[in-house]
Amino acid sequence: MHFERAHNHTWRKIKSALAVGIAFGSAIVVILPLGLVFCYLLINGAGSVNWDFFTKLPAPVGVVGGGMVNAIVGSLILLALAGVLGIPIGVLGGVYLAEYGSARINSVLRFLADVLNGVPSITWGVVVYGLIVLRFKGFSAYAGGLALGLIMIPLILRTTEEVILLVPNGYREAALALGVSRWKTIVHIVMKTASKGIITGILLALARVGGETAPLLFTAFGNRFWNHDLSQPIAALPLQVFTYAISPYDDWHRQAWAGALVLVTGVFCVNIFVRILTRGKTASV
Amino acid sequence: MENLVMETPEQTVLERLEKGAAPPPEAELPPVRTFEVKNMSIWYGEKRAIDKVTLDIASKAVTAIIGPSGCGKSTFLRALNRMHELTPRTRMEGTVLLNGKDLYASTIDPAIVRRRVGMVFQKSNPFPTMTVGENVVIGLRLNGVRNQKLLNERLEKSLRMAALWDEVKDDLHKPGTSLSGGQQQRLCIARALAVEPEVILMDEPCSALDPIATAKIEELIYELKSKYTIVTVTHNMQQAGRISDYTAFFYLGRLIEFGPTTKIFTNPSEKQTEDYITGRFG
Numbered sequence: 418m419h420f421e422r423a424h425n426h427t428w429r430k431i432k433s434a435l436a437v438g439i440a441f442g443s444a445i446v447v448i449l450p451l452g453l454v455f456c457y458l459l460i461n462g463a464g465s466v467n468w469d470f471f472t473k474l475p476a477p478v479g480v481v482g483g484g485m486v487n488a489i490v491g492s493l494i495l496l497a498l499a500g501v502l503g504i505p506i507g508v509l510g511g512v513y514l515a516e517y518g519s520a521r522i523n524s525v526l527r528f529l530a531d532v533l534n535g536v537p538s539i540t541w542g543v544v545v546y547g548l549i550v551l552r553f554k555g556f557s558a559y560a561g562g563l564a565l566g567l568i569m570i571p572l573i574l575r576t577t578e579e580v581i582l583l584v585p586n587g588y589r590e591a592a593l594a595l596g597v598s599r600w601k602t603i604v605h606i607v608m609k610t611a612s613k614g615i616i617t618g619i620l621l622a623l624a625r626v627g628g629e630t631a632p633l634l635f636t637a638f639g640n641r642f643w644n645h646d647l648s649q650p651i652a653a654l655p656l657q658v659f660t661y662a663i664s665p666y667d668d669w670h671r672q673a674w675a676g677a678l679v680l681v682t683g684v685f686c687v688n689i690f691v692r693i694l695t696r697g698k699t700a701s702v
Numbered sequence: 703m704e705n706l707v708m709e710t711p712e713q714t715v716l717e718r719l720e721k722g723a724a725p726p727p728e729a730e731l732p733p734v735r736t737f738e739v740k741n742m743s744i745w746y747g748e749k750r751a752i753d754k755v756t757l758d759i760a761s762k763a764v765t766a767i768i769g770p771s772g773c774g775k776s777t778f779l780r781a782l783n784r785m786h787e788l789t790p791r792t793r794m795e796g797t798v799l800l801n802g803k804d805l806y807a808s809t810i811d812p813a814i815v816r817r818r819v820g821m822v823f824q825k826s827n828p829f830p831t832m833t834v835g836e837n838v839v840i841g842l843r844l845n846g847v848r849n850q851k852l853l854n855e856r857l858e859k860s861l862r863m864a865a866l867w868d869e870v871k872d873d874l875h876k877p878g879t880s881l882s883g884g885q886q887q888r889l890c891i892a893r894a895l896a897v898e899p900e901v902i903l904m905d906e907p908c909s910a911l912d913p914i915a916t917a918k919i920e921e922l923i924y925e926l927k928s929k930y931t932i933v934t935v936t937h938n939m940q941q942a943g944r945i946s947d948y949t950a951f952f953y954l955g956r957l958i959e960f961g962p963t964t965k966i967f968t969n970p971s972e973k974q975t976e977d978y979i980t981g982r983f984g
Binding site (some may be wrong): 611 | 785813814815816817818820821823825829840841844846868890893894
């Protein structure tokens with residue numbers, strides 16, 4: 418009896434160790450690709466990331482040097498356009514879901530937002546192509562911004578809703594009991610308390626669409642030159658990387674690696690910034 | 703802010719006398735009433751939380767509401783400034799008059815009611831994004847007061863009334879949540895006082911505080927009743943005995959007994975009241 422017990426105990430310990438081992442292995446598998454991608458990008462791209470890359474226009478094939486300044490600025494312009502559309506609609510929609518509406522309608526809206534979050538991003542490109550590009554007979558920055566903005570809406574909506582629901586009810590009641598109107602309570606008390614979470618959601622959504630290529634293929638289209646007219650095709654970093662990567666030229670490949678490295682580093686920095694932002698003292702959100 | 707002009711309770715009584723509807727002169731009932739609650743019933747969905755309660759609340763006095771958990775005392779309190787309406791699917795019957803005016807008239811905005819009838823909650827809840835000073839004047843700010851001089855005056859006045867000024871006057875720029883538990887609760891009282899209500903409702907204001915902080919709040923309640931009508935819900939029998947002038951005993955959504963605190967605690971008419979107060983049930 419005694420022996421059997423001891424044996425049992427050993428077997429349990431082995432099983433436990435196995436489970437921990439498998440879980441650890443899985444965690445490594447999750448982290449590994451990120452590490453590999455980043456290392457590979459550093460090896461191939463770091464050599465081409467230089468001052469010229471951030472300040473010069475693409476050079477013609479065969480000409481050494483050149484950069485992607487137009488694509489970097491283009492990406493920022495597209496993100497700004499997307500933000501103008503996606504941030505207000507996403508935030509206000511999230512506020513509505515968290516603070517207003519009936520439980521039944523809200524669960525339908527929430528479900529639809531989750532479905533939208535799962536729609537492949539190229540679909541948005543096709544939709545905007547059909548709605549805007551065909552109608553106005555041309556690729557444009559507006560169309561690209563619209564496609565990215567549409568992707569942002571459900572992302573921001575859901576994160577905003579979640580962080581607003583985290584605000585303790587006591588604060589709402591305290592404000593309402595002072596005779597403050599519902600809307601002012603939401604804006605000045607609830608949203609202010611949840612502001613870090615809302616900003617985090619917005620930044621993560623911007624980081625996500627900043628790296629999107631597919632929705633820009635038939636909307637922003639890309640451009641090798643400066644473009645200050647938003648109704649004309651505009652360059653974007655992921656698009657430029659895509660174009661360069663499938664080209665047959667070695668120096669374009671090097672530029673593509675550099676572009677990808679800059680893009681990933683950018684997304685990485687946004688995420689780190691978000692971590693620092695959310696580490697603050699307000700524990701409520 | 704016109705709607706916020708105080709009507710003195712005395713006027714209302716005179717108005718009532720003119721109308722020939724003088725209240726019956728019962729020695730045990732409050733002489734001057736801030737609230738007159740008649741036949742109040744409240745449902746949460748199908749569940750009846752308050753069952754035909756009729757009760758008058760005395761002006762410039764402390765009325766304590768006691769009773770076991772779930773007896774409807776918090777619901778009753780929240781119905782006095784329409785806070786219970788925040789809970790979905792509530793229904794209310796009966797009337798509540800504040801200085802003779804129907805709080806539930808269709809033309810009355812609940813926000814206006816709440817400006818006149820302030821509230822302090824069980825758990826102190828200073829706004830975490832604001833400093834001590836901002837917390838006090840936020841009610842005025844969000845109700846449209848921009849005059850910085852007035853805000854500063856009201857800030858000091860409210861903190862002094864809440865017996866907190868001397869403790870925080872050098873820390874007005876620190877976060878409201880950096881204060882101690884008892885100070886936070888007094889900050890919440892100051893915040894409620896800043897909008898100059900006529901009534902302050904307190905929902906178990908001391909239940910999360912230690913005895914010293916509790917004593918300070920009780921002292922404060924005693925001071926405040928010279929200016930304000932106070933209604934407080936409490937689980938603490940001794941506290942009700944110490945601070946209140948009138949006591950209402952609720953049980954299962956019904957008002958079992960109401961009268962001067964001394965009478966309720968020394969010579970209750972109802973057996974149930976006596977049993978509860980002496981700790982035999984509840």
